[in-house]
Amino acid sequence: MSATTEEPTTALDSTTPLSSSSNGDLIATPALNSEEFNNLTYDDEKSIFTHPTLAEYYNNLTPFVTLCIFVSVLTFMLTISIFLTTLAKLQQRLRKPLLAPSIALVSLYPLISLAALLTLLLPKLWFTFHTVMHLSFTVGAVFFYQLCSHFIGSETSFIKETAGMAVPIKTPPCCCCCICLPGVTPTRGRFVVLRCLVYQMAFVQGSIMLVLNGIFYNDMALFHDVQYYFLPFIITSIILGSWGLNITVRVVNNLHSDYSTTKKMFALQLILLLCKMQYLILDKQLDKFLLGGDYPMNHIIYKQSIINSLVVVEMVLVSLLAQSAYRIPVIIDDN
Numbered sequence: 001m002s003a004t005t006e007e008p009t010t011a012l013d014s015t016t017p018l019s020s021s022s023n024g025d026l027i028a029t030p031a032l033n034s035e036e037f038n039n040l041t042y043d044d045e046k047s048i049f050t051h052p053t054l055a056e057y058y059n060n061l062t063p064f065v066t067l068c069i070f071v072s073v074l075t076f077m078l079t080i081s082i083f084l085t086t087l088a089k090l091q092q093r094l095r096k097p098l099l100a101p102s103i104a105l106v107s108l109y110p111l112i113s114l115a116a117l118l119t120l121l122l123p124k125l126w127f128t129f130h131t132v133m134h135l136s137f138t139v140g141a142v143f144f145y146q147l148c149s150h151f152i153g154s155e156t157s158f159i160k161e162t163a164g165m166a167v168p169i170k171t172p173p174c175c176c177c178c179i180c181l182p183g184v185t186p187t188r189g190r191f192v193v194l195r196c197l198v199y200q201m202a203f204v205q206g207s208i209m210l211v212l213n214g215i216f217y218n219d220m221a222l223f224h225d226v227q228y229y230f231l232p233f234i235i236t237s238i239i240l241g242s243w244g245l246n247i248t249v250r251v252v253n254n255l256h257s258d259y260s261t262t263k264k265m266f267a268l269q270l271i272l273l274l275c276k277m278q279y280l281i282l283d284k285q286l287d288k289f290l291l292g293g294d295y296p297m298n299h300i301i302y303k304q305s306i307i308n309s310l311v312v313v314e315m316v317l318v319s320l321l322a323q324s325a326y327r328i329p330v331i332i333d334d335n
Contacts, residue, residue, distance in 0.1 A: 051124040052296030062297050065120075068305040072117045072312040079113045079312075082319040090326060098329075101147040105268065106322050108136045112275060113315040116308040126304055127216050131209045133275040133311070138201040140268050141241055145198045148252045151259060151329075158255065159187065194251075197244030204237040238272070256329070263325040270318050274311060282307050 052060070086106050094102055115129040115136075122129075152158045208230050216223045245265060252261045283303070291302035 047295075048290065048299035050295060050298065051126070051300060052298075054122065054124065056296040057123060057301070060296050062292070064292075065297065065301065065305050068309040069120050072120055072309050075312045075316055076110075076113045076117050079110050079315050079319050082316065082323060083107065083110045086319070086323045086326065089323075093327075094329075097150045098147065101143040101150070102326055104143040105140055105147065105264070106319070106326060108140050108268075108271060109315045109319040109322060112136055112271065113312050116311040116315070119308045120305060123301060123304060127213060130279070131213060133271075133279075134209060135202070135206060136275070137238075137268065137271040138205045138241065140271060141198050141245055142202050144245060144265065144268055145195065145248055147264075148248050148261065151252050151256055151261070156188070158251075194244050194247060197240050198248065201237055201241035204233065208234060242269070242272075259329050260325050260327070264322075267318060267322040267325050270321070274314050274318070279307060279311070282310075 083106060087103060090099060090102050090106070112133050115132040119126045119129045212223070212227065212230065215226065245268075249261050249265050252259065286303045286306065287299075291299050291306075
C-alpha cells in the first residue's frame with residue numbers, strides 16, 4: 001500500500017493569497033475566526049501586521065496602493081483650494097478677535113488630510129500621523145471655546161444680559177446621566193469649570209499620546225499590552241470635553257442663535273467621528289479579511305491605505321461644511 005502524506009497548514013497559509021498573484025491587486029480572503037486571527041501575532045519579523053521599510057515599500061508598490069496615493073494627492077489639493085477660498089472669505093468678513101480662532105478651526109481639515117496622506121507616503125510612521133489627527137479635535141476644542149467667548153463678550157456682561165437665564169446641561173454625550181438635573185444659571189465660577197472641561201482635553205490627550213508614541217516606537221510588544229489601560233482616561237477626557245463644548249454652544253445660542261454655532265460644533269465633532277471612531281471601526285472590520293499579499297505589501301499596508309484614503313476624501317466634504325458654517329457672523333468693523 002502506498003501512503004500519502006499531507007503537509008500541515010496554518011491559518012495564515014490557508015487564507016493568504018497565492019504567491020503567483022504577483023501583481024499585488026487587492027485580494028480579500030474569507031473571514032478568519034477569532035482563534036485563527038489570534039494566532040497571527042505582531043511579533044513576527046514579517047507578519048501581516050509588520051510595516052516595511054521605506055525602500056521596501058516603494059520598491060514593491062502595487063497598482064492598488066499607487067491608485068490610493070494618486071487619488072489622495074489630488075483630493076488633498078482640492079481640500080487646500082477649499083481652505084484658501086474659506087480663508088479669503090473669513091478675512092473679508094471677520095474682525096481680528098474672531099478671525100484668528102476661525103482660521104485655526106478651518107485649518108484643521110487640510111491638516112488632517114495632510115496627516116492621512118503622509119500615512120500613505122510614510123506608512124512606518126503611521127502612529128505619529130494618527131496622533132496628529134487625534135489631537136486635532138482637542139486643539140480645535142480650545143479654539144472653538146475661544147471663538148464662543150468672543151461671541152458672548154465678557155463673562156460679566158453675559159451674566160447681566162441674560163438676566164439669570166438658565167442654561168441646560170442635559171446635552172450629549174452626558175444627556176442620559178444629567179437627565180434629572182435642571183438648567184444652571186451662569187456665574188463666573190461656573191464659567192471657570194466650563195473652561196476647564198474643554199481645556200483639559202488638550203492636556204490629558206496630549207500627555208497620553210506622547211507616552212503612547214514613546215512606547216510604540218521603542219517596544220511594540222509592550223505597546224499592545226498597555227494601550228488598553230489608557231482607554232478609560234482617553235474616553236473619560238473626551239466625554240467631559242465634548243459635554244463642555246455642547247454646554248458652551250447652548251450658552252452662545254442664548255444670545256446669538258443666528259451665529260450657526262451648532263453647525264460649527266458639528267463640523268468640529270466630525271473630526272472625532274471620522275478620525276477616531278470610524279478609524280477604529282474600520283480597523284477592526286477590515287481585520288476580518290486578509291488583504292493584499294505577502295510582505296512587504298501585506299495586510300496592514302492595504303488596510304491603512306483604504307482607511308486613510310477614505311479620510312482624505314471625507315475631509316473635502318467636511319471642509320465644504322465648515323465653509324458653509326463660517327459664512328456667519330459677518331462682522332467687518334475693526335472696533
